[in-house]
Amino acid sequence: MHDINLVRENPEAFDKALRQRKAGPAAATLIACDDARRAAIAKAQALQTTRNEASKKIGQVKGTGDDAAAEELMAQVAELKSALLEAEGEERKLKAQLEKALSVLPNIPLADVPEGVDEDDNQEVRQIGEVGGVNAAMQHFEIGEELGQMDFEAAAALSGARFVVLRDDLARLERALGNFMLDLHTSEYGYREINPPLLVRDDAVFGTGQLPKFSEDLFRTENGYWLTPTAEVTLTNLVRDQITNAADLPLRFAAMTPCFRSEAGAAGRDTRGMIRQHQFSKVELVSIVEPDDGEDELERLTACAEEVLKRLGLSYRVMLLCAGDMGFSARKTYDLEVWLPGQNSYREISSCSYCGDFQGRRMNARFRHGDEKSTHFVHTLNGSGLAVGRSLVALLENYRQEDGSVLIPEVLQAYMGGRNKIEPITR
């Protein structure tokens, strides 16, 4: 959500930013609506002042017992009523109209975000690890099925397309990966572990920006809950409607949760395998910070996610997203893309975003310095650290041996009963 005052201060810059985000100009409409709203407020308040003074007088007169005088005053004030009702209704209507218009506009990019329309315009920031050189590399679903522990047919029978059943060591590997990531972030990087609800109300999903515009990407229960598409929703909304003491910032939260996405706009894409599922597990990192710390925190957050890849020994690159490829709530985003030999390409495995005060406004999440009177909106960041399902995919494709076994990276071995590889199960 944008600050209407900033729109008023610099309408040209605002519209220019919107153009970068592939949205039409909106400043003129917004300002006109806000002007009307302010006029309605002034009008309503003037009427309220008159009414309040008269009502106060009625109270005093009644106290003296002069009922006749009171009746006369009451008759006078009654005439104000319809005008006041109308003015208040107008104010409410315009306020709702303005908020509705603001709520569907994407966040504006930071100055160092490259212009561009899609992923082809993203910039590579750095690349880590060796890439390519694997002969006859297999895709993860081939490897998983060869191991006898990745079953798409069983999942289809249970739930349909875009689900998977993992068995035995692969089931455990998913758990091992998640636990390793969570342990790393909590013990070395100061994130507090959270176990949040997976079903949330409208307000929460609005706060992080998935609503009202992207409801078709989400699953909804019959009684009106939304299944969270990412723990970003719950972790970020932990500070909703609160005034946090600045001394308590930054707040850093981590959670491992299933994530649910309808993938409505992705028909035909990544239809095979575990890359794009309706349900997947993800370790999410969220930081709540003061405005001045936002950009540094994005670098820190990204480094935390990168460290997971480094310790797993996976090759990857860091991409700075262009304005056109960023998510709705983001001002700046780094994607981490892991190398997948089976696909002979890089695939997104983490997305780390700085959202400025965009979500803070939507959530009414504020902070205050101890000695200050005024409050400010918190700045928020989120990033995957990492997507667990895709991490499992990457391990399979990068660590399959010629004999069909898959090596387990050292950091995961303790989580896998001390073993160093996964072998096919035939049964």
Add this chain to the structure above:
RNA sequence: GGAGAGGUGGCUGAGUGGUUGAAAGCGGCGGUCUUGAAAACCGUUGAGCGUUUGCGCGUUCCGGGGGUUCGAAUCCCUCCCUCUCCGCCA
């Protein structure tokens, strides 16, 4: 799912439809006193919006939304949340 009780400022907790943004206490902050601290005493202490160069002025907010009324924390409707009992259940 059934029955009932409640939601008031950072916290506890009063509140009769009429100068109540709201008693009192605690906590916080400032001051007096003190070498310093404590105690005591005095003062102060919510958020948002509109308007103003500024001091300020106005307005809204007592869980959320709507209504009745000249006037609502107080009455009505509705939703949310908390608690108690019963039922069910991991």
